[in-house]
Structure formats: C-alpha cells, structure tokens
Amino acid sequence: MTQRSFAVIGAGMVGVCCALELQARGHRVTLFERGEPGGETSSGNAGVAARSSLVPLNHPGLWQALPSLLGNRSGALRYSPAYALRRVARLAGFLGQARQRPFEQTTKALDALIVHSRQRHRHWASEARAQHLWRHDGWLYLYRSRQAYEAARSIRETWSGFGVAHETLDAHALRSVEPGLGSGYPLAVWVRDADSASDPRRVVQAYAALFVNNGGRLLQAAVQQLTQASGQGWLVHSAGRPAEAVDEVVVALGPWSPALLGELGLKVPMLYERGYHMHYGWNGVQPLVRPVYDTGAACVLAPMGRGLRLSTGVELNDLDAPASSAQLDMAERAVRTCLPLGARLDTQAWTGARPTLPDSRPAIGASSRLPGLWLALGHQHIGFSTGPGTAALLGSLVDRQPTPFDPRPFAPGRFRL
Numbered sequence: 246m247t248q249r250s251f252a253v254i255g256a257g258m259v260g261v262c263c264a265l266e267l268q269a270r271g272h273r274v275t276l277f278e279r280g281e282p283g284g285e286t287s288s289g290n291a292g293v294a295a296r297s298s299l300v301p302l303n304h305p306g307l308w309q310a311l312p313s314l315l316g317n318r319s320g321a322l323r324y325s326p327a328y329a330l331r332r333v334a335r336l337a338g339f340l341g342q343a344r345q346r347p348f349e350q351t352t353k354a355l356d357a358l359i360v361h362s363r364q365r366h367r368h369w370a371s372e373a374r375a376q377h378l379w380r381h382d383g384w385l386y387l388y389r390s391r392q393a394y395e396a397a398r399s400i401r402e403t404w405s406g407f408g409v410a411h412e413t414l415d416a417h418a419l420r421s422v423e424p425g426l427g428s429g430y431p432l433a434v435w436v437r438d439a440d441s442a443s444d445p446r447r448v449v450q451a452y453a454a455l456f457v458n459n460g461g462r463l464l465q466a467a468v469q470q471l472t473q474a475s476g477q478g479w480l481v482h483s484a485g486r487p488a489e490a491v492d493e494v495v496v497a498l499g500p501w502s503p504a505l506l507g508e509l510g511l512k513v514p515m516l517y518e519r520g521y522h523m524h525y526g527w528n529g530v531q532p533l534v535r536p537v538y539d540t541g542a543a544c545v546l547a548p549m550g551r552g553l554r555l556s557t558g559v560e561l562n563d564l565d566a567p568a569s570s571a572q573l574d575m576a577e578r579a580v581r582t583c584l585p586l587g588a589r590l591d592t593q594a595w596t597g598a599r600p601t602l603p604d605s606r607p608a609i610g611a612s613s614r615l616p617g618l619w620l621a622l623g624h625q626h627i628g629f630s631t632g633p634g635t636a637a638l639l640g641s642l643v644d645r646q647p648t649p650f651d652p653r654p655f656a657p658g659r660f661r662l
C-alpha cells in the first residue's frame with residue numbers, strides 16, 4: 246500500500262480517531278487543532294457509548310410528540326423560532342426522515358457504526374492506557390410512571406429487534422442495581438449493551454497523546470482555508486504559519502465543518518442541537534455508579550471525575566447564539582423532585598452543539614465533488630462514542646480495502662458533499 250500524507254482538521258473524538266487510524270495504516274498524518282484536543286464538543290458530552298443510541302431523535306414516534314414540543318416548553322427539545330424559520334428546509338428534511346422506511350435504514354446503519362466503535366474504543370483505550378476512564382456496566386432509563394414507561398414501548402421493540410441487551414427493573418430491582426437512586430422511579434430499563442466514560446476530555450487527550458507518542462504531528466493551528474494545490478494535493482492555510490502541503494485532507498470539525506467546507510462550495514445541511522451541562526455535588530448516601538437518563542426530566546446524569554454531570558436535552562439554535570439557562574434550570578428543578586442533587590459546582594454552564602445531518606447519519610467517506618477530500622462529520626448525539634468506528638470505516642475506504650460495515654448509508658454524496 247502506498248503511504249500518503251494526510252491533514253486531519255479538528256481534534257475532537259472523531260478527528261483524533263481518524264488520525265490514529267490513518268497512522269496505524271502507515272500514512273503520514275498531521276492533526277490540526279485550534280485549541281486543545283477534545284476541548285470542545287467531545288469534552289462536554291455525557292460520555293455514554295450505548296447500543297440503545299441507534300434510535301435517533303427523528304424516529305417515527307416524533308410525530309406524536311410534536312404538538313407538545315412545538316409549545317417550546319419541553320425539557321427534551323426547545324428551539325429558537327428565528328433559527329427554525331431560517332432552517333425550515335433542513336428541519337423539514339429532518340422530520341421527513343421520521344418515517345418507518347428511513348428509520349429502518351438509519352437504525353441499521355447506526356447500529357453497525359456503534360457496535361464497531363465500541364470494539365475499537367476498547368482497542369484504543371488499551372493502547373493509550375486509558376481503560377481506567379471507561380466503565381462497562383451499562384446505563385439506565387428511569388421512568389416516573391408506568392404510563393411513561395409504556396409510551397417508550399416502540400423504542401424497546403426496536404432495541405429488541407437488534408438484540409440490544411436490556412432489561413426492565415421494578416423499583417426494588419432498580420435499587421439493587423443503583424442503590425443511590427431514591428424511590429421516585431417505579432420502573433427503569435437497564436441497557437446492558439453500554440459503556441461510559443468518567444471524563445470524556447481525558448479520553449480524547451489520552452488518544453491524542455498516543456497519536457503523538459507514535460510519531461504523529463499535532464499542530465495547534467486554526468485552519469482558515471483549504472485550497473487545491475496546482476497539480477495534485479491540498480494546501481492547508483492556518484493563521485500565522487506557512488501553508489502546509491499534503492496529499493489528502495480529512496475534515497472532522499464537528500459543528501464547525503460547514504464554515505470551512507462552505508468556502509469550497511460544499512453546502513453542509515447541518516442542524517445544531519445545542520445542549521448544556523453543569524456539575525453537581527450529591528447529598529445522597531450512595532453515589533450513582535453509572536449514567537442514568539431521567540426521562541421525566543429529559544436529561545442525563547452521569548458520574549464524572551468532577552461531580553455528577555447533568556446534560557440537557559436539545560436546543561435548536563445557531564451555533565454561536567447566546568446561552569440560555571432555561572433548559573438547564575428546568576431539568577435541575579425536575580431532577581431535584583426525585584434525587585438529592587447537591588450544589589452546582591461550576592460557575593457557568595458548559596454549552597455545546599450536537600452536529601446533526603437531516604438523516605441523523607454522519608457523513609463518512611470521500612467527497613463526491615473534490616478529489617482527495619475526505620469527510621468525517623455530523624455525528625449528532627453519538628460522536629463521542631462513534632469516533633473510532635468512523636475512523637475504521639474511513640481508513641478502509643482510504644486504502645480501498647473491504648470495509649468493516651456498509652459504507653453506503655454514510656456516503657457524503659447523499660448530500661452532494
């Protein structure tokens with residue numbers, strides 16, 4: 246196989262994994278990051294890597310929930326009306342995918358990506374000596390009433406169809422699995438097919454350190470432009486440094502991908518599903534040992550090194566819109582009615598954006614428009630967990646080898662990218 250030089254742009258979980266994978270395949274890789282590896286979206290997430298995440302937000306049940314969501318008072322989904330109006334075509338495309346046939350295509354594709362990613366995480370965590378940052382004891386969906394539990398039946402049926410290991414727990418069984426939970430949840434579902442990280446940022450940093458220790462080049466540079474070199478290859482232009490010439494480029498800029506690719510005439514139909522997190526102390530006797538999704542409060546509570554991280558639902562808004570405390574305050578109030586949440590530990594909430602494409606599948610593979618340009622972006626709610634599988638798929642496509650799973654549902658060409 247011929248060795249080529251690659252620039253990977255963006256060192257979130259997706260970019261770092263792409264850099265590691267290409268390096269392991271014998272290519273020369275420079276990783277460009279304007280801040281620190283894992284310093285943005287890949288640091289602030291809930292750290293869950295679960296097969297249950299094969300069900301995207303735009304599943305067929307969304308239609309039934311829509312009237313209540315449109316009131317803009319739900320903790321699960323809020324939106325800026327101005328943003329929604331500006332992005333009406335993308336939102337229509339997103340809603341249009343909430344039908345049975347596209348749902349079946351997407352869940353099948355995402356399951357393959359998630360399953361492969363969990364294996365690859367174990368590999369990279371072992372290589373990077375970061376196993377201690379991972380737990381392998383599943384996660385819990387908590388229900389405050391039988392009615393709420395019954396309303397999620399179709400999601401459980403989808404999980405069962407894919408063989409996702411999960412079991413329903415009554416209040417007694419729940420307390421034996423997670424003694425820190427009070428009596429506010431008569432029913433829960435324990436998704437056994439799930440891992441979780443105690444510090445997502447440190448996981449990305451450990452993987453990035455492995456890349457550097459293995460001889461990879463990590464450049465702290467804000468990439469401003471990509472241009473095609475005369476003849477063959479690409480030039481990467483960053484602030485305050487000479488342009489770098491490489492054979493091929495991988496864009497893995499998460500929510501910032503549309504800006505750089507727009508300069509190349511590629512219009513990425515990305516939606517921003519923003520979210521917030523805050524860390525809390527715990528006034529209970531027993532701490533939580535694994536992440537839980539409090540479905541009534543529409544938020545995830547995940548034990549992290551810094552404290553209990555509460556991550557909110559979705560806020561559809563511009564990437565750089567001012568932060569709003571409404572959703573976090575609402576989730577916190579709802580959680581406090583059931584759990585002994587302690588004081589806030591951060592001076593302000595973290596804000597990030599889940600980068601989502603209308604069919605809830607990331608774009609992974611060669612650009613259909615520009616030779617030597619590869620894309621790894623649009624990982625919605627699951628990019629922390631699916632970076633390694635993304636990279637494995639990309640690496641095999643780069644080397645024209647058999648792919649670990651079907652690449653077609655992820656082809657950038659479906660959006661003319």
Ligand SMILES: Cc1cc2nc3c(=O)[nH]c(=O)nc-3n(C[C@H](O)[C@H](O)[C@H](O)COP(=O)(O)OP(=O)(O)OC[C@H]3O[C@@H](n4cnc5c(N)ncnc54)[C@H](O)[C@@H]3O)c2cc1C
Nearest residue numbers: 255257259279286287290291293468499520627628629630
């Ligand atoms: C509240 C919340 C909870 C979530 N929970 C989970 C979860 O439990 N599990 C899960 O799997 N996923 C979760 N996600 C989703 C996940 O965090 C994202 O899908 C994932 O982090 C995207 O990774 P990325 O590498 O594509 O992007 P990023 O992590 O954003 O990386 C992009 C990088 O590009 C860099 N960059 C930007 N512009 C430039 C430039 N011009 N030049 C150089 N570098 C640049 C940025 O600094 C950044 O480091 C959650 C997201 C949110 C918001």
